[in-house]
Amino acid sequence: MRGFDKNDVPSVTVPRLALYLRKLRELNTRGVSRISSKDLAEMIDVNAAQIRKDLSYFGSAGTRGVGYEVEDLIEKITGWLGLDRTWNFIIIGAGLLGTALARYRGFGEQRFRLVAMFDSSATVIGARYGPEESDRVRSVRELDEFCRKESVDIAMVTVPAGEAESTVQRLAEAGVKAVLNFAPVKVHAPEGVLVRQVDLSSELMSLSFYLDKGQDER
Amino acid sequence: MRGFDKNDVPSVTVPRLALYLRKLRELNTRGVSRISSKDLAEMIDVNAAQIRKDLSYFGSAGTRGVGYEVEDLIEKITGWLGLDRTWNFIIIGAGLLGTALARYRGFGEQRFRLVAMFDSSATVIGARYGPEESDRVRSVRELDEFCRKESVDIAMVTVPAGEAESTVQRLAEAGVKAVLNFAPVKVHAPEGVLVRQVDLSSELMSLSFYLDKGQDER
Numbered sequence: 001m002r003g004f005d006k007n008d009v010p011s012v013t014v015p016r017l018a019l020y021l022r023k024l025r026e027l028n029t030r031g032v033s034r035i036s037s038k039d040l041a042e043m044i045d046v047n048a049a050q051i052r053k054d055l056s057y058f059g060s061a062g063t064r065g066v067g068y069e070v071e072d073l074i075e076k077i078t079g080w081l082g083l084d085r086t087w088n089f090i091i092i093g094a095g096l097l098g099t100a101l102a103r104y105r106g107f108g109e110q111r112f113r114l115v116a117m118f119d120s121s122a123t124v125i126g127a128r129y130g131p132e133e134s135d136r137v138r139s140v141r142e143l144d145e146f147c148r149k150e151s152v153d154i155a156m157v158t159v160p161a162g163e164a165e166s167t168v169q170r171l172a173e174a175g176v177k178a179v180l181n182f183a184p185v186k187v188h189a190p191e192g193v194l195v196r197q198v199d200l201s202s203e204l205m206s207l208s209f210y211l212d213k214g215q216d217e218r
Numbered sequence: 219m220r221g222f223d224k225n226d227v228p229s230v231t232v233p234r235l236a237l238y239l240r241k242l243r244e245l246n247t248r249g250v251s252r253i254s255s256k257d258l259a260e261m262i263d264v265n266a267a268q269i270r271k272d273l274s275y276f277g278s279a280g281t282r283g284v285g286y287e288v289e290d291l292i293e294k295i296t297g298w299l300g301l302d303r304t305w306n307f308i309i310i311g312a313g314l315l316g317t318a319l320a321r322y323r324g325f326g327e328q329r330f331r332l333v334a335m336f337d338s339s340a341t342v343i344g345a346r347y348g349p350e351e352s353d354r355v356r357s358v359r360e361l362d363e364f365c366r367k368e369s370v371d372i373a374m375v376t377v378p379a380g381e382a383e384s385t386v387q388r389l390a391e392a393g394v395k396a397v398l399n400f401a402p403v404k405v406h407a408p409e410g411v412l413v414r415q416v417d418l419s420s421e422l423m424s425l426s427f428y429l430d431k432g433q434d435e436r
């Protein structure tokens with residue numbers, strides 16, 4: 001019943017949709033009800049033609065001279081991104097980064113729900129990581145059984161680099177279909193599993209590009 | 219003395235350069251010395267024409283039928299991104315996320331060097347965060363003086379959402395020119411300061427898009 005085929009949507013469009021959504025929600029909070037692609041473009045540093053093209057993959061077009069209805073577009077993008085439902089995720093690796101992610105408030109706002117956290121170290125198994133008494137780190141030995149019993153959509157991997165590959169393999173065997181790998185090492189994606197690599201230094205690289213530019217201009 | 223003007227480079231090209239660089243380094247490690255834009259495109263899910271266009275902003279072109287020399291291209295992109303020098307960064311907010319970032323190994327590989335960490339809470343000031351005896355959390359009261367004495371290029375902000383705006387303002391007053399904001403709130407960029415917002419849930423949104431697609435296809 002969709003008006004588009006997701007296979008036609010370029011992979012680079014998807015993160016931009018998330019960017020548009022964030023800005024549109026902010027505009028909506030501020031009471032803005034309509035926006036032109038030109039004004040939106042200026043706010044987020046993507047050109048207007050790109051925005052129109054990205055949205056056109058989904059068959060949505062603003063009205064010429066009127067622009068987009070903010071609330072309507074929020075609802076549409078939310079649906080396109082699959083954010084009109086709740087996604088359950090687990091975290092493997094209860095170190096500093098894993099625990100920080102467990103407490104990151106931004107996920108809940110997007111209906112991503114942390115359902116369990118796992119670690120292999122006896123010193124952290126059983127430790128509390130969230131507000132509920134039952135939010136306690138489980139042993140990775142329970143991973144397989146947990147994933148088969150519960151509905152787990154996504155796994156975040158925050159284990160040491162040397163354990164990332166085997167962890168992703170284990171998740172695949174447990175039936176998990178999507179992995180966000182925070183370990184600073186590229187892992188092989190098992191057949192049928194979506195793996196996205198998060199490199200926290202990419203953002204720093206973008207900054208250094210512009211800082212370097214600033215220095216050229218002096 | 220550069221062969222290009224960074225102002226001509228679209229902002230969306232910059233994160234892609236980081237992506238190309240990562241893949242090229244991986245190829246180099248594996249002993250691959252040459253790569254076509256087509257083969258590179260397949261590996262990283264960006265189309266070949268886009269890769270050629272991105273690289274063309276810098277005046278670099280592969281040889282038709284031969285492709286790019288891997289080592290040469292690594293060196294060039296490293297220079298374009300400003301990664302041929304060391305960048306000093308500080309972290310404001312010694313909570314879980316700040317401490318996790320302090321220990322993240324990926325930064326050092328890119329010549330990003332953590333020079334200090336700050337917090338406002340007496341319970342964490344003085345706590346050790348790194349391998350050196352001197353790696354201890356400083357009071358934010360020392361921030362201004364530290365930034366004036368030391369060369370600080372970038373600040374990562376990992377304070378609670380409610381303190382992000384005032385923290386960025388304070389960094390601007392201390393002369394810091396680039397900020398990476400991890401707090402889950404959009405902050406206003408003071409005049410002359412580059413602020414990039416890191417939203418850890420963007421990556422989850424991209425996954426949900428593709429997961430949703432997978433379910434459509436069943």
